[in-house]
Amino acid sequence: MTMHISQIDIDMAGMPAPTPEIEQERKVAIFDLLEENSFAIPDRDGREVPPGPYHVTLAIRDKRLVFDVNTEDRQDAAEFHLSLSPFRQVVKDYWQICESYYDAVKRLPPSQIEAIDMARRGIHNEGARILQERLDGKAEVDTDTARRLFTLICVLHFGG
Helix, strand or coil, X not given: CCXXXXXXXXXXXXXXXXXXXXXXXXXXXXXXXXXXXXXEXXXXXXXXXXXXXEEEXXXXXXXXXEEEEEECCCCEEEEEEEECHHHHHHHHHHHHHHHHHHHHHXXXXXXXXXXXXXXXXXXXXXXXXXXXHHHCCCCEECHHHHHHXXXXXXXXXXXX
């Protein structure tokens, strides 16, 4: 499979250090993403895109989410910038529900933890859906890949 991400970096330059929980979310999302993902760059403006696998760097620059995509042999494949505005509310909701979840794990019975986790998954799915919409025409990702990328966007957004 060549249409996937083989390496992902998060550019945290100028960002505050993440909390242990956020660092753990980042590690898990990167591990899961690299284990299995689907990421393809369609040809644009009649320009052929070099085939993957891809190295992706995610960053926030000038209040925009930046995907810098290269091939394994360092050829430029694509770079696209997405407005963070469509993500703001869902990222905020996601971190609020995550805090509730981390709290609940420490002190609530499994049934209540499960209910919070279901709500967390729902918000996560919404973030993934927004990401897929924003990537339309720029990159093709499946739902699981969008979910994992959304987690990484949340980590970046936390710092931004």
